[in-house]
Amino acid sequence: MFKKSWNFIGRVDEVPKPGDYMSFVLFGEPLIIVRDKAGLVHAFANTCRHRGTRLVEASGNRALISCPYHGWAYGLDGKLIATPGMEETVNFERKDYGLLPIRLETWEGFIFVNFDARAGSLAEQLGDLPALLASYNMGEMVCVRRREYELACNWKIYLENAMEDYHTPTVHKQSIGKQLTERLESTGDWRGTHLPGAGTIALLPEDGASAFPPIPTLAGLAAQGTYFLALFPSTFFSTAHDCMWWLQEFPLGPKRTKVVIGSCFPSTAVARGDFAEKVEKYYRRWDKSLPEDNAISELQQIGLGSSLSRPGRLSFREPVVHDIANWLLDRVLD
Numbered sequence: 266m267f268k269k270s271w272n273f274i275g276r277v278d279e280v281p282k283p284g285d286y287m288s289f290v291l292f293g294e295p296l297i298i299v300r301d302k303a304g305l306v307h308a309f310a311n312t313c314r315h316r317g318t319r320l321v322e323a324s325g326n327r328a329l330i331s332c333p334y335h336g337w338a339y340g341l342d343g344k345l346i347a348t349p350g351m352e353e354t355v356n357f358e359r360k361d362y363g364l365l366p367i368r369l370e371t372w373e374g375f376i377f378v379n380f381d382a383r384a385g386s387l388a389e390q391l392g393d394l395p396a397l398l399a400s401y402n403m404g405e406m407v408c409v410r411r412r413e414y415e416l417a418c419n420w421k422i423y424l425e426n427a428m429e430d431y432h433t434p435t436v437h438k439q440s441i442g443k444q445l446t447e448r449l450e451s452t453g454d455w456r457g458t459h460l461p462g463a464g465t466i467a468l469l470p471e472d473g474a475s476a477f478p479p480i481p482t483l484a485g486l487a488a489q490g491t492y493f494l495a496l497f498p499s500t501f502f503s504t505a506h507d508c509m510w511w512l513q514e515f516p517l518g519p520k521r522t523k524v525v526i527g528s529c530f531p532s533t534a535v536a537r538g539d540f541a542e543k544v545e546k547y548y549r550r551w552d553k554s555l556p557e558d559n560a561i562s563e564l565q566q567i568g569l570g571s572s573l574s575r576p577g578r579l580s581f582r583e584p585v586v587h588d589i590a591n592w593l594l595d596r597v598l599d
């Protein structure tokens with residue numbers, strides 16, 4: 266299911282300059298994301314075309330991608346350009362052994378990859394979501410912080426939790442408190458809710474309504490509240506009046522998930538002299554509320570692991586939990 270979908274894996278502003286790269290393992294597949302000299306961003310399998318060694322780790326900047334084993338070297342566009350010691354190998358052509366590309370598409374600065382050559386386009390998967398979010402101008406935003414958590418729960422528990430407000434008065438009693446959202450209509454592989462209200466949702470109540478001006482282009486419902494969005498299969502977006510953040514839920518196994526929270530602000534806010542000081546309030550909010558969601562998700566996983574656990578009933582405050590289950594059923598059953 267994951268490998269047939271477009272999966273959000275990062276922002277183009279994480280690899281801003283030619284030679285910038287990042288690497289990670291996605292659904293067991295080691296990947297490289299790299300920006301070439303012409304400015305194009307590529308995704309490649311992080312495996313040497315000679316005898317398969319993993320090529321790079323972590324992130325950084327480099328002029329070439331060279332293999333630590335026998336020294337084959339690839340350009341940033343994936344072309345094999347140096348093969349020391351291969352002079353005697355007959356019928357060997359470098360052009361046949363470039364890095365293996367993975368499909369990559371971007372939307373508003375967000376990078377998505379897809380392992381399935383037959384899958385439709387990213388635009389098809391997103392449906393009407395780009396129109397809904399156009400007024401946030403997210404392509405102009407900058408990712409200012411990413412934080413990772415490795416959790417003992419599956420990715421689906423985590424996505425469901427992010428998409429229902431039923432738990433907010435209990436789980437978030439000490440932080441953000443109760444929220445009452447409204448479900449949105451959608452076309453495409455996403456579902457969402459809207460929380461009406463003035464001011465940003467990205468601050469703790471004691472830290473005020475907003476530390477930065479609202480995004481000036483906001484229109485329609487975007488100007489009147491906050492969106493909480495599930496981008497199937499496993500990404501959550503929230504778009505507020507002055508910023509947006511995401512939660513990526515990377516499945517590490519049936520009971521383990523790597524969660525990455527990324528925070529983006531308009532480049533005009535990031536350029537302000539007081540940005541570094543004021544953004545701390547936003548970090549405080551995420552660093553307080555997210556561990557609350559993390560802890561409750563791990564408790565749910567433990568309880569669901571009981572052979573005596575049985576499905577219960579959903580509240581009217583959990584419509585998207587039902588949507589997530591139906592989306593999954595459509596993909597795992599005929």
Ligand code: FES
Nearest residue numbers: 313315316332335
């Ligand atoms: S495995 Fe990479 S050069 Fe041999």
Ligand SMILES: [Fe+2]
Nearest residue numbers: 426427436558
């Ligand atoms: Fe929550």
